[in-house]
Amino acid sequence: MGRIPGEGNGNPLQYSCLENPLDRGAWWATVHRITKSRTRLKRLSMRAPVVYNLHLAAELGKTLLERNKELEESLQQMYSTNEEQVQEIEYLTKQLDTLRHVNEQHAKVYEQLDLAARDLELTNQKLVLESKVAQQKIHGLTETIERLQTQVEELQAQVEQLRDLEQLRVRREKRERRRTIHTFPCLKELCTSPRCEDAFRLHSSSLELGPRPLEQENERLQTLVGVLRSQVSQERQRKERAEREYAAVLQEYSELERQLCEMEGCRFRVQELEAELLELQQMKQAKTYLLGREDHLAEALLAPLTQAPEADDPQPGIGDDSGPQDGVSSPAASPGHAVRKSCSDTALNAIVAKDPASRHAGNLTLHANSVRKRGMSILREVDEQYHALLEKYEELLSKCRQHGAGVRHAGVQTSRPISRDSSWRDLRAGEEGLGETKAEKSLSQHVEAVDKRLEQSQPEYKALFKEIFSRIQKTKADINATKVKTHSSK
Numbered sequence: 001m002g003r004i005p006g007e008g009n010g011n012p013l014q015y016s017c018l019e020n021p022l023d024r025g026a027w028w029a030t031v032h033r034i035t036k037s038r039t040r041l042k043r044l045s046m047r048a049p050v051v052y053n054l055h056l057a058a059e060l061g062k063t064l065l066e067r068n069k070e071l072e073e074s075l076q077q078m079y080s081t082n083e084e085q086v087q088e089i090e091y092l093t094k095q096l097d098t099l100r101h102v103n104e105q106h107a108k109v110y111e112q113l114d115l116a117a118r119d120l121e122l123t124n125q126k127l128v129l130e131s132k133v134a135q136q137k138i139h140g141l142t143e144t145i146e147r148l149q150t151q152v153e154e155l156q157a158q159v160e161q162l163r164d165l166e167q168l169r170v171r172r173e174k175r176e177r178r179r180t181i182h183t184f185p186c187l188k189e190l191c192t193s194p195r196c197e198d199a200f201r202l203h204s205s206s207l208e209l210g211p212r213p214l215e216q217e218n219e220r221l222q223t224l225v226g227v228l229r230s231q232v233s234q235e236r237q238r239k240e241r242a243e244r245e246y247a248a249v250l251q252e253y254s255e256l257e258r259q260l261c262e263m264e265g266c267r268f269r270v271q272e273l274e275a276e277l278l279e280l281q282q283m284k285q286a287k288t289y290l291l292g293r294e295d296h297l298a299e300a301l302l303a304p305l306t307q308a309p310e311a312d313d314p315q316p317g318i319g320d321d322s323g324p325q326d327g328v329s330s331p332a333a334s335p336g337h338a339v340r341k342s343c344s345d346t347a348l349n350a351i352v353a354k355d356p357a358s359r360h361a362g363n364l365t366l367h368a369n370s371v372r373k374r375g376m377s378i379l380r381e382v383d384e385q386y387h388a389l390l391e392k393y394e395e396l397l398s399k400c401r402q403h404g405a406g407v408r409h410a411g412v413q414t415s416r417p418i419s420r421d422s423s424w425r426d427l428r429a430g431e432e433g434l435g436e437t438k439a440e441k442s443l444s445q446h447v448e449a450v451d452k453r454l455e456q457s458q459p460e461y462k463a464l465f466k467e468i469f470s471r472i473q474k475t476k477a478d479i480n481a482t483k484v485k486t487h488s489s490k
Contacts, residue, residue: 030067034060155218162214266396273393280389 037060 027071030064034064152221155214155221159215159218266399269396270393273389273396276389277393 037056
């Protein structure tokens, strides 16, 4: 009864409520009220009985509990408001950071714009100065042109005046001569005499030589102006011609680049077709052993090597009901597409001699016939693919040849009307000759190599021998296995 409730038992509400000054005052008021009630209870306990003290203690506890609840509710409200304020502060700090970042970006942009504006101002000032200098040059040139025009006009006026004066002087002299001749008839003889005529001529020439330098100067200036104008026109024509030649050369260069790209594409396509052709040839050579019976298995395997010209294009009229060797085409079947093979006959004959089991037909004829039929169908598919690939290759080769001929023809046509200057023409002719020779050499070498590969296909004999040996060993093993099975069944 003597202790204050919540005092000394570690109640957090006692200290948390002291944070707010208003709650602190209320708390002190309650404490003061409790102390008063305690003193009052002490006095009453001294006077009243114990029951009355218990009643008062219960009322006091009730009031304290209500006050404690009120304080807890106010504390919870303060906590909630504090959390809301903390969240608002965090949100405002984030907004402040974003605004600072945006402000920094704006400042950087403004700095860049200032730099760009300064650069533009400098360039504008330079352009203004250049325009002023150009205007001054234009003004000076116009002044010089006007001055020259005025000088030419003055000289022309002086020339006309001198001509008029000369004509007047000549007329005056003629009149005086006529008067003197008419007045003094004795002077006719003197005037008609050669000495007198020579004297008159010399005098007239000496009189005429006086105003001649101005006329000569004017004529010289006029001829000089005409020469300069002709030179300017020639330079303009030469410039226009050079520009036209440059445009023609650029166009020709672009066309040659395009043609070069097309030729490279054709070359890559030819290489792909060659690779496919070699693969088909190898497949055909590997699958020829399926064409014959079992007794001719070794000969069918060795036929592409022992026969010198083997035809790659079998006749389309060959069917499935033909003889056992119809799949292997003869040299006379297609002599235009013969492919030459090289091998060692002695080694292959030794292989055939060492294989006597392959000579026995016996019970394996049905198996050989089925194998032959399957080989005929597979070989027919391979031959069809080979024919299609060969036709594509021949078409592409003819296109390449036509394209090379067109390139040479276009080079000859474009190289004619280019320039009339000797140095430029020689340079262009040398470059075109080198380009044409290089293109012709590369094209001819490529075509010859392809033709040689088509005419004489010589595969690597070692790989072919290994493949043949492996196939022969497999057939031996199959034949032995079938023999063992037949003997065991018997």
